[in-house]
Structures are given as structure tokens and as C-alpha cells.
Amino acid sequence: MTVRLPPSTPGMTIGLFGGSFNPAHAGHRHASLLAMRRLRLDRVWWLVTPGNPLKDNSRLPALQARIGAAEKIAAHPRIAVTGFEAAINARYTVETLRWLQAHRPSVRFVWLMGADGLARFHEWGQWRAIAGMIPIAVVDRPGAAFAAFAPAALALADSRIPERDAALLPSLPPPAWTLLHGPLSPLSSTALRRTPKM
Ligand SMILES: Nc1ncnc2c1ncn2[C@@H]1O[C@H](COP(=O)(O)OP(=O)(O)OP(=O)(O)O)[C@@H](O)[C@H]1O
Numbered sequence: 655m656t657v658r659l660p661p662s663t664p665g666m667t668i669g670l671f672g673g674s675f676n677p678a679h680a681g682h683r684h685a686s687l688l689a690m691r692r693l694r695l696d697r698v699w700w701l702v703t704p705g706n707p708l709k710d711n712s713r714l715p716a717l718q719a720r721i722g723a724a725e726k727i728a729a730h731p732r733i734a735v736t737g738f739e740a741a742i743n744a745r746y747t748v749e750t751l752r753w754l755q756a757h758r759p760s761v762r763f764v765w766l767m768g769a770d771g772l773a774r775f776h777e778w779g780q781w782r783a784i785a786g787m788i789p790i791a792v793v794d795r796p797g798a799a800f801a802a803f804a805p806a807a808l809a810l811a812d813s814r815i816p817e818r819d820a821a822l823l824p825s826l827p828p829p830a831w832t833l834l835h836g837p838l839s840p841l842s843s844t845a846l847r848r849t850p851k852m
């Protein structure tokens with residue numbers, strides 16, 4: 655199967671924002687733009703997952719439907735939406751990253767996630783290997799202030815860099831991570847799924 659990736663050029667810095675996007679919302683866009691600005695990223699790619707291994711995906715809408723809806727929300731020339739993890743048969747993020755680093759070795763990737771993601775990061779497959787492969791930027795999120803004290807955050811405390819140095823993060827050798835604060839978006843897919851449709 656041909657794997658179609660968004661365009662990139664050698665030396666680019668690209669934030670990888672993985673998610674279920676069930677559905678995508680303005681909070682995803684807000685976090686992407688905040689990270690793009692603070693890390694001085696050239697692009698952000700939304701990786702629409704075929705299914706988060708920690709979630710019950712039995713009611714997850716089809717990948718193409720989630721991608722189509724995400725493209726409408728992203729609506730930004732420097733945000734690309736892709737579902738390529740399905741095409742490479744990657745279920746775990748560590749597999750995605752290995753594939754990307756093998757196929758786009760000249761691109762500097764940074765993993766982006768909301769603070770709730772950091773809170774459960776220690777449950778991910780090979781999370782320590784992930785932290786050793788790619789710099790990570792965590793975007794604060796309402797209700798997730800405790801994430802700074804989550805098991806992975808404590809385990810990786812020595813490799814946390816000050817937020818004021820965020821622009822350096824894409825060029826730092828991993829493990830390296832930072833927590834980005836700023837205006838928060840209270841939006842969530844869970845809340846949207848609960849909103850009755852008119
Ligand atoms: N409002 C937000 N602020 C910061 N990060 C966010 C926000 N909403 C989602 N994210 C982050 O976006 C990534 C993808 O999230 P996801 O698609 O699961 O959306 P979600 O709103 O968290 O969904 P759900 O409520 O179903 O868990 C995750 O890293 C998540 O932490």
C-alpha cells in the first residue's frame with residue numbers, strides 16, 4: 655500500500671499531534687497553534703489514529719470520517735491532517751515514530767500532547783523509549799494541572815527544560831520535554847459527544 659505523508663523538506667521542524675479526534679474541535683487547533691508559535695515549528699501534523707490502544711474503540715467513527723471533519727476544523731496552511739498510521743499498520747506511537755524516523759530522517763519531529771496525555775503517558779507502550787526518541791511538548795489543559803506530578807513527569811524530571819527555552823526544544827537531543835502554559839481551551843471531544851444534536 656502506498657503511504658501518503660504530508661509534504662516536508664529536510665530540516666523542517668514538525669509537531670506530531672496524535673489523537674482520536676472523535677471529533678476534532680477548536681481546542682486541538684488552539685493547542686497546535688500555541689505549540690507552533692512557542693516551539694517555532696514549521697508545521698503541525700494531526701495524526702488521526704486508527705484507535706488509541708488504551709481506549710475502547712468499538713464506537714469510534716471511521717478513520718476517513720474523522721479525518722474529513724478534522725480537516726474542516728484545522729483549516730490552517732501549516733496544519734496537515736493525516737491518517738497514515740493506519741496505512742503503516744502502527745497501533746502504538748512508538749511504531750509510528752520508528753517508521754517516521756526511518757522514512758523522514760532529515761525532519762526534526764516533536765511529539766505534542768495535551769496535559770491529560772502526560773498524566774497517562776506511563777501507560778503507553780514503551781513510553782521510556784518514546785521519550786528517548788523525540789522531544790515532547792505538553793500543552794496545559796483545564797483540569798490537568800496534576801499532570802506535572804504524574805509518574806512519567808516525575809520519572810523524566812531531569813530532562814524537563816524551562817518553558818522559556820521552548821523554542822530550543824526541537825533541536826535538543828531527547829529525552830527533553832517542556833510544559834507549555836498559556837490561554838487554555840476548555841473544549842473536549844467528550845463534551846462534544848455528550849452535546850445532543852439539534
Ligand atoms: N482543549 C485542549 N487543550 C489542549 N490539548 C488538547 C485539548 N483537547 C485535546 N487536546 C489534546 O489533543 C490530543 C488529541 O486529543 P483527543 O482527540 O483525544 O481529544 P479530547 O478532547 O482529549 O478527546 P476525549 O475527550 O474523547 O478524550 C491529546 O493530546 C489531547 O490531550
Ligand SMILES: O=C(O)c1ccc[n+]([C@@H]2O[C@H](COP(=O)([O-])O)[C@@H](O)[C@H]2O)c1
Nearest residue numbers: 672673674703706708746747748778779
Ligand atoms: O502507544 C501507546 O501505547 C499509546 C497509548 C495511548 C495513546 N497513544 C496515542 O496518543 C494520542 C492521543 O490519543 P487520544 O485518543 O487521547 O486522542 C494518539 O496518537 C494515540 O495513538 C498511544
